[in-house]
């Protein structure tokens with residue numbers, strides 16, 4: 001099939017997105033308007049300047065701007081607008097289900113509590129569900145550059161909102177902050193009935209992926225592209241069918257791979273891994289979910305069956321019920 005036809009076909013298929021940071025969906029336009037609303041002094045004087053600043057050389061250079069951007073989010077309506085804008089994109093991209101990460105510590109550190117951001121998120125999610133049947137759930141991610149104590153406090157602060165939270169995650173600066181630092185936090189989350197995911201093997205070594213599966217007992221690995229360096233790890237992930245939520249545009253923007261043509265997603269797929277495609281931080285990395293699929297079509301020798309597998313995997317790897325998974329898997333043909 002011609003590339004343009006494949007792009008059109010995949011854009012129209014119902015898909016799930018499993019690795020998306022809501023703070024990373026903050027578009028420059030909304031950032032600038034909220035900065036004005038709250039008189040936040042950002043080092044940008046125009047939207048073009050914001051976009052020009054998004055030239056990253058590694059994970060940390062991105063995180064610095066991502067936390068700066070998030071500083072404009074102040075009141076309940078800001079969080080509502082942020083979530084609404086992303087869910088609208090889901091509708092346009094035929095993302096029928098999304099598992100959305102948020103970073104509470106990015107906000108609680110600035111004195112903005114769960115009672116501000118959670119009602120904003122939940123209001124937008126409920127509206128989208130009612131209006132067009134959008135399905136979504138929340139993953140509360142701990143910032144791994146912060147202490148175990150801060151993560152434990154965050155879990156405590158979330159108590160009243162746990163009915164709205166499906167899973168916990170782990171993100172931010174990977175190198176030097178191995179998963180085992182959060183062993184007790186994740187054990188506690190498991191006791192509370194929460195599911196678990198963790199970023200590992202993005203910039204960090206395969207050992208961090210081992211720790212995430214063996215110590216944090218995660219259901220999925222976020223990124224995990226460096227798993228390929230350890231054959232016994234790949235075998236473990238394949239045997240247990242532990243999914244990898246891969247983010248192609250993110251990986252090239254943050255120089256995990258120099259160019260999309262060098263991305264290893266097809267090798268991961270060939271080895272039998274349960275790989276999915278995701279946007280990560282769409283407003284910083286240059287595209288939402290369909291843009292990520294389209295980048296694979298543009299730069300890799302990917303065929304329709306491999307694309308179908310990736311889309312099916314997005315449902316198989318989700319936290320949806322078996323019945324709902326089955327419903328969507330049948331729509332992929």
Ligand code: HPA
Pocket residue numbers: 021024059066171172173174199202250280281
């Ligand atoms: O891709 C990521 N990696 C680590 N932390 C993050 N926080 C937002 N996106 C990311």
Ligand SMILES: [Zn+2]
Pocket residue numbers: 019021171199222280
């Ligand atoms: Zn991420």
